[in-house]
Amino acid sequence: MDLVKELTWRGLIHDIMPGTEELLNKEMVSGYVGFDPTADSLHIGNLVPIMLLVHLQRAGHRPLALVGGATGMIGDPSGKNSERNLLDLDVMNHNLNCQKEQLQKFLDFDCGENSAEVVNNYDWFKDMNFLEFIRDTGKHITVNYMMSKDSVKNRLAGEGMSFTEFTYQLIQGYDFYHLYNHKNCKIQMGGSDQWGNIVTGTELIRRKSQGAGFALTAPLVKKADGTKFGKSEGGNVWLDAKKTSPYKFYQYWLNSSDEDAENFIKIFTLLDEQTIKDLVAQHNEAPDRRFLQKRLGEELTTMIHSEEDLQTAIEASNILFGKATADSLKRLNEEDFLSIFEGVPQGTLTHFEGMGVIDALAESGFLKSKSDARRSLKENAISVNKEKVKEDFILSSENLISGKYILLQRGKKNYFLLKTQ
Secondary structure (H helix, E strand, O other): OOHHHHHHHOOOOOEEOOOHHHHHHHOOOEEEEEEOOOOOOOEHHHHHHHHHHHHHHHOOOEEEEEEOOOHHHOOOOOOOOOOOOOOOHHHHHHHHHHHHHHHOOOOOOOOHHHOOEEEEOHHHHOOOOHHHHHHHOHHHOOHHHHHOOHHHHHHHOOOOOOHHHHOHHHHHHHHHHHHHHHOOEEEEEEEHHHHHHHHHHHHHHHHHHOOOOEEEEEOOOEOOOOOEOOEEOOEEOEOOOOOOOHHHHHHHHHOOOHHHHHHHHHHHOOOOHHHHHHHHHHHHHOHHHOHHHHHHHHHHHHHHOOHHHHHHHHHHHHHOOOOOOHHHHHOOOHHHHHHHOOOOOEEEEOOOOOOEHHHHHHHOOOOOOHHHHHHHHHOOOEEEOOEEOOOOOEOOHHHOEOOOEEEEEEOOOEEEEEEEO
16 A cells, blocks of 8 residues: 555645655655653544554554653643643553553554554653753754744743743654664654654754654644534543543534535545545435434444444434434433433432322423323323323333433423432
8 A cells, every 4th residue: 555645635644754755665664653641541633643553554564652651741832822731650651551552442563564562752761861861862953943843933922831841842853763773763653733843853863873764744633614623512532431432422423514524534434535435425415314424433433442332322323313212221321321311401309119100290390280291191292211101101110211310201302301319
């Protein structure tokens, strides 16, 4: 596979250093991407650099995923308006271990000479003497060179930056130099905001080793409406199911606009070019059926979570469109259930066991009175847990969802969550 050609049609190339494509087509190359360990989970904003490594490996090259045990202690100023809180070693090690486990879902670590590898820059920085570093490395990069980088200029134009953050590009540059010498790593990849840090590494390789390092960056993903990609109302969309449930993860992609879905499906899936063209054509013929969004959600939920999680997410999503049973509701965990019916009015009943549905509808506050409840029941308009009920229906613990909720419904769109105590 021609890596640069593949990344180009997917919209994954922003900048590429001259000679990079020729190198990739000439020999098997080791390339790396760095990941920031400021959280114990990666999020979908990290998917672009992850996909760069995935495509690198698919093209027969060797991917290195660098987890920044050392750089994480400093914090990358790129794209940031203020300095980050510094992490202590225990928190960072926990975050690193969690991220390593997630990266194993994407990369093959046992496929011969181009097997992936996770490296931690703390391993080569932990015993390094400060005077040794500024003498042997710092002297090769001028202050003028460092000041010319956007990550520095943008901060100096605002609230300024500490010396700690100022040194970040030099430390990241040393990572590339170290991997060049110890892992024969010749390419660093990342988001376009990393270009300045990356070329600092190529400059160190040129000056200290008289070698040649190469660089490739992808554009920062933006949504068509101008809102930030990777954010939902609850914050980041995480790859960890404990932080973002598979249902919410699936819903994020399902709610993409048509324009975004067409862009995202090229960037974040491994579907080939013709398959995507066919999907786009199918979608354009019937946009209301949301073929692109559904396929995007299916591919990514399976990739990040599992086929089983995807089916659960689809089942949960179908509940919103009336395709649900009491059994499917009871299979939901509480978080997903409340996510689906977020904003629905709620009421509480202390004693519900053996209560008739007429009393429950009135006493919970869902309907105005018992006569209103009887009238709705005669019109066959009342459902309990998505199933139609008659006037003689009696509530019991068997009706509970997640051990505490009963879903009441009048007509197609009027929902009410009855919480029991």
